[in-house]
Amino acid sequence: MTTLRHAATIAAKDLRSEFRTKESINSTLSFSVVILLLFSFAFDPSPDMIAEFGGGLLWMVFAFAGALIVNRSFARELPNDCIDVLVSSPASGAALFLGKAVAAFVLLFGIECVCLPVFGVFYNITWWRSIGGLLGVLALGTWALACAGTFFSALTVNLRLRELMLPMLLYPMLIPALLSVMMLTNTLLTGQAIPDDFTVWLRLLIGFNVMFTTLSVYLAETVLVR
Amino acid sequence: MSAPAVAAAGVWKYFGDYPALRDVRFELQPGECLALLGRNGAGKTTLLRILGGLSGASKGAVEINGGDVRASETRAKIGWLGHSIGLYDELSARENLRTFGALYGVTTAMITEWLAKVNLSHVADSPVREYSRGMRQRLAVARSFLHEPKLLLLDEPFTSLDDKAIALLQGLLAEARAGGATIILSTHQIREAMELASKVALLDRGKLVHFGERTREMVEDPGYLYRTYGGAA
Known part of the structure; x- marks a missing residue:
């Protein structure tokens, strides 16, 4: 508690x-908005193309946007050495990690909720047909991004090239989660019939979240106290 | 006999191959005040960071009141004031104290009381970035004393304080000590440190070259310690 x-x-x-x-x-x-706009002008995608790569496009934007947010997670503590005060406080490494991951999740999810209608307008998609499922998948994908991103933000916070190092470490690690969330989003965005492998991707995404959250909570103390 | 307030047993700290601390051993009893002296790079900050649980020792062990320094209940009794103020510029003084107070279970009444104690009540709701250097330092002092810590670790606390703020800090430290708190302060301002200290430690290139009672000679002659025990540049 x-x-x-x-x-x-x-x-x-x-x-x-x-x-x-x-x-x-x-x-x-x-x-995020500029990238969505540029892609829509650059490709002028047809409904068939959107059905094929709409989810991928959306999550590529969210993944890059997420890196901007999680980069600030622990970097925010650097001015005035606030990180020292937090680490010396009774709050455990796990509490610091969870607090920062939740804040990153809220910010990123809020931005995604703004981007979704923008995406719908630019790419002519009636995305609200399965809004419940879509928001659920967005939440799961966003937690994967926020959780893994916050962990690597803590790991790279003292590096001079942290803006470069964070995406280099984060994106390869996120491949299973991104792959799952792209497939799931694609299905839900275009209102296709739920395919057989839908639950496989869903289980992979949930498994990634459970594993990464557990690992990060367990390792947070070691990462923060050097 | 109760456990010492602070016990360092053969503490080593390496940065790469360089030993920043070399076999540091000492014990402090509750209520004692240690002035931790040494030239720049002697290892004062490194030792304080290990005692505060901000960094791990490469070898050796540190115990605070007989417990592990990284245990939550041990850290709840430590007050940390480092080189920097450890405050968020975009938040107000009240929001800063509320945030840190919430981690220690401090009440709103205590926060208001501390804001008054450090003469910041009139600007309590302004962002810290608008404060003068002295005001920021006073707020940092309030932040570290807020939860009535039993062990205060202060890294050069007198730096950038004006005479009024130094008097305020000395008063608060004397009050904390009278209440049974143990204090370790690293400083280059020997005169101010000697007024408070009951024990004196001198670090030289990571080695504890002197640890003992504060003597009359140390108070009267600030250069005595360095001349007698080394630590010269």
Whole structure:
């Protein structure tokens, strides 16, 4: 219970800081919308093409946008050495990690919810037909991104080239989750009949989340205290 | 006999092949105040970080009140004031103290009381980035004392403080000590440190070359310690 209370404190602090400065929100939102717009002009995709790669396109944008958000997760603690105060506090490494991952999840999910209608307009997709399932898949994919991203953000926070190192470490690790979420989103976006392998991808995504969350919570203390 | 407040047993810390701390051993009893002295690069900050659980020792062990320094209940009793203020510029003083207070279970009334104690009540809701350097430092002091820690680890706390703020900090430290808190402060300002210290430690290139009671000579002559025990540049 204490861990969850501490995590909630950290998440609330991160969100308050972000809404005050809007550093990540502004850059991530503008980046996502611009990329969606550019792709729609560049490819002018037909409905068949969208059915084939709509989910991939959307998640490529979210994955890049996610890197911008999680990069700030622990970097936010560097000015004034706030990270030292947090690590010396009674909050465990697991609480710090969970708090930051939840804050990154909320920010990224909010941005995705803004981007989804934009995507619908630019690519002429009636995405709301399976909105429940789509939001569920978005939430699972976003947690995978926020969880793995926050872990690697903690790992790379003291590196001089952390903006470069984080995506290099994160994206290869995310391949199973991204692959699953792209396939699931594709199906739900285009309203295709649910294929047989739908649950396989869903189980892979859930398994990735459970495994990465457990591993990150377990290793957070070791990563933060060097 | 109760466990010492702080016990360092053969602590080594390596950065690569370089030993930043070499076999540091000492014990402090509850209520004692240790002035940790040494030239730049002697290992004062490294030792404080290990004692505060911010960094692990490469060899040896540290115990706080007989417990593991990384145990949550041990850390709840430690107050940390590092080189930097450890505060969020975009948040107000009250929001900063609320955030850190929530991690230690501090009440809103105590936060208001500490804001008044460090003379920041009138700007409590302004963002910290608008504060002067002295105000930021006073807020950092409030942040580290907020949860009434039993062990205070202060890394050069007098740096960038004006005379009024130094007097305030000295008063708070004396008050904390009277309440049974153990204090370790690293500093280059020997005169201020000697006013508070009951014990003095001198580090030289990672080695503890002196650890003992504060003596009259140390108070009267700030250069005495370095001349007698080494640690010269």
